[in-house]
Amino acid sequence: MSSSGELHKRRLSAVAKGVGSVVSAYVDHAAGGTLTDVDGREWIDFASGIAVTSVGNSAPRVVEAVRAQVERFTHTCFMVAPYESYVAVCEQLIALTPGSFEKRAALFNSGAEAVENAVKIARHATGRPAVVVFDHAYHGRTNLTMALTAKNMPYKHRFGPFAPEVYRAPMSYPLRDGGLSGAEAARRAIDVIEKQVGGSNVAAVLIEPIQGEGGFVVPAPGFLPAIAAWARANGAVFVADEIQTGFARTGQWFASEHEAVEPDLITTAKGMGGGLPIAGVAGRAELMDAVHAGGLGGTYGGNPVACAAALAAVETIRELDLCAAAQRIETAIRGALSDLDPGVAELRGRGAMMAIELVLPGGTEPDPTRTAAVSKTCHDAGLLTLTCGTYGNVLRFLPPLVISDEHLGRGLGILRDALRT
Template sequence: MSDVETPVLTPVGGPSLPQERRLITAIPGPRSQELAARAATAVSAAISTTLPVYAVAAGGGVVVDVDGNSLIDLGSGIAVTSVGNAAPRVVEAIQRQAAQFTHTCFMVTPYEGYVAVAEKLNALTPGDHQKRTALFNSGAEAVENAIKVARTHTGKAAVVAFDHAYHGRTNLTMGLTAKNLPYKDGFGPFAGEVYRFAASYPFRDGEIDGAARARATIQAIEKQVGAHNLAAVIIEPIQGEGGFIVPADGFLQTLVAWCRESNVVFIADEVQTGFARTGSWFASEQFGIVPDVVTMAKGIAGGLPLAAVTGRAEIMDSPVAGGLGGTYGGNPVACAAALAALETYEREDLAARARRIETIITERFTAEQSRDPRIGDVRGLGAMMAIEFIDPATGEPDAALVRAIAAEAHRQGVVVLTAGTYGNVIRFLPPLSIGEDLLAEGLDVVLEALRNS
């Protein structure tokens, strides 16, 4: 045993909600079922829900529904409420700004909040080069604009994305996204000049190392696209919807070096990995890489819609004046929330909490893996962890098992999300404000669901 004291997670921030799992009704309860019936007649059937309980409050590590049930939150609204839901600094900042003004449009009469967020992101993102930032509304919008500036800067059109990638639901970002169902099916034709190549997937790559995988991918790019035609390479440092795939060491580093040599803009899509989620401000830092451009959203503003593109000044300044923007991009209330959220990350040292969460989840599931061969892989960084399930006889993905585990966890009052190109991954994205006891209880429920499946 080590003499070093093990840090313990205690709940931080949020409203004064009891930090407990509490089931008063079946999940979903009668009031949630009533609202679901109303939604069925009012909301497009194309919008689905993971767990049809209707929330009335959330904070720390719980979501409370309209029936009074208190559920353990291991999803954070897909990595959005990393500082916790209704985090006090964020709420106060929103209230102050909303009382002053809610909108003027930065392109019409600008305001300091936008500038302050840009300054902060220029300082926080990897690299000490001169940077510029533009603010938008969503991760997909950030990705679209990152491609725009890369094309303008290089004068080239082609873009490379990767197997297992997810970049959004707009036309261009659907083209960048690898998975057809549910993201792309029936929505084409998609934007042209997008090419897809193999990424690093250590669990399924066999013995090939990261640098070798990158060299093979680069060789394919050079043959099929040509560096002289390529504006940008875009990749999630840890692939999110694809299954929280952590690339082998050397893969990203080799890609970045080649992009530098080839006048290709390297874009790190940090929409899901950003803002302390992986145990550092950005996942790129974990791999020792400095992207030319970084896209951000999700955890940036404590739940308000805000996104950003930060990159080298010469790249970000390349479009014509007025070429970037949008009516709501960098909304003043969202900017106020972002500044408060960024302060919370720093003051609460939420990156350290993410690393502690990684330790807890890794220890629990690697121990279970030694007893249960259906657990093929335990992977991730920080509070972005995944468990990949397989048929132990064949090694094939077991999506049915994942559906059964998730459904039982939901019935028992634990919000968990699934992922993976093959639908065989359970992903954990708890708020960094969650307490250790609550986290442990949530994991207990998931493990019990696995054992009973």
């Protein structure tokens, strides 16, 4: 087997430079809360492949389901010759997503694809053009989702022009918006929407209940319900992007549940598939069914192998009560990081979606230099962490929900040492 150094040399002559990696080590195998590279070095995993491997990198139910499905058939295309597992995944989405109304669902390949289709559905159902998103948002890397995403580098830089009729409103960011309450921040955002767009022109209001790449920003209580209420009052579709927050990551099946919000549409992916690529849109039946036959779909959307993995991942979440596991992870992280130095402006998040924002002492000016240095120190010590945030000054923690107490504790110890260093 090639070493990481040898693989990196091969990569330089084969893989496009635009594809980056957090570390230069190459993984050989992974399980639970650890990754082991080809040189035999073990890493504690606080990334989960960016919130994907919530049930672990090789969860037994997922492995068994995938193996069985591959032996039966790998692909027919649901639009050509349908199969039960696609229907079963849609049934699970309908049952699990918040909302007591009648629902429908459709399956796709990636989070960005789910977001694009949610926008398509909203525009088709309302006959309106405008889509409202928020500061610090991240929704994907396709042309439309780059327009929806707020951060320029590395996601949007020199890739335009972007899709039109996308408008941005201010987000509730408690650390950085002057202490506004959720209701006050919502009024500020709604004022921008009404003045710059007009409620009658809005097809969809799209928001992450907890922002991901934007810095794990948790809006002030009351913000999400107020925005959802405005959308409904104005005939717009309220879309919750739960691609990173969904499937037990925040301690509930979906983060919208923390404030009893019932989105009209919810987009899902990441933790949904147990590591295989699958995504979905679920929501109000009258919206989902408004689109003509053939208007939604894709060659690989709801691939049977990915559907088998998704059904097994849902079973695993239920069987192991991973919502409760996420809550325990939050308790452990808060306990370990609650007494750190003044350079940590805020510890925030929910469940196993936690972050710290680093600033220069004495204020709230972002400190991306220290953030990068802490993350590198963690990597050197065997802990895989990720940075994020509009200002590049947030360290985010996304351990697998099945991580052991031992690995979680060791990882937090490495993180505390790195921050002190």
